[in-house]
Amino acid sequence: MAKLLALTVLGLLLAFLGERFLTLRHQMNIFRQVDPVEPQSCYLIQGLENGSEDIDILPSGLAFLSTGLKYPGMPNLAPDKPGEIFLMDLNEDKPKALALSIRNRFDVQSFNPHGISAFIDKDNTVYLYVVNHPHKKSTVEIFQFEGDSLIHLKTITHELLSSPGEVKEVASGLGFANGITISPDKKYIYVAAVTSHNIHVMRRHDNWNLTQEKVLHLGTLVDNLSVDPATGDVWAGCHPNGMKLLLYDPADPPGSEVLRIQNILSQKPTVTVVYANNGSILQGSTVAAVYNQKMLVGTVFHRTLYCDL
Incomplete structure (x- = not known):
């Protein structure tokens, strides 16, 4: 009886650990690799190491x-x-x-x-x-x-982290909400949920309450967001493999990925990988911002990339 109980406990423990591993594998994209994508004219900025x-x-x-x-x-x-x-x-x-x-x-x-x-x-x-x-x-x-x-x-x-005044929760249920930005017309808020690999699109009301319009799943750990004021396109700095970032190994560094989301409010937004690297050039990308066909890509701890688009 004691042996059967021990085997039962062991089975439950293994099942629990297996479930946790699968969750972690999904959240951190443990085994994901990226194919290289690079605009024609890119270089690292001196002084930003x-x-x-x-x-x-x-x-x-x-x-x-x-x-x-x-x-x-x-x-x-x-x-x-x-x-x-x-x-x-x-x-x-x-x-x-x-x-x-x-x-x-x-x-x-x-x-x-x-x-x-x-x-x-x-x-x-x-x-x-x-x-x-x-x-x-x-x-x-x-x-x-x-x-x-x-x-x-x-x-x-x-x-x-508020100045004196009203403090209220306007959204919940997000998977590690991180990057937040607003549409050019100020009507929509975009929130990156890192471990869910999503961007939440929320309508902003006059009292600053938010209601969710849609969730865009991207299959990568989305960090900071920026909006091109000229086009309304959303640009996202992403981590293709989050575990490599947490368990840093210079011999197998974390990669970088930049996504451009066009027509994010439509039923079928266009998602394009503008930049992707396995860490040989740029490690741990967090943000991409554009101006007049020029792009800057930032990182947690590594370098900064400049590209002509």
């Missing part, structure tokens, strides 16, 4: 890039170097990256920038909102852009 986790491009063609992210469980090739915000002018023939200085009593040594979003007010003043992880905490830093520097204005520290 420590990641560029997020990128936001202004209508003028100025691009802001957050670099140097130190995140639990992720590789970091320069652990003692503080994070920075870089600027690129995509109107230049061969745009270069310029590190922006930060003014106004900001602790640059603990700067650990993650996601970024730019905002332009009615006076054309540019503000940058940066998710920061100083000392393994989470804050939102607000900067004003001025010339070749950022002026620190405010640090928002709250368990819900």
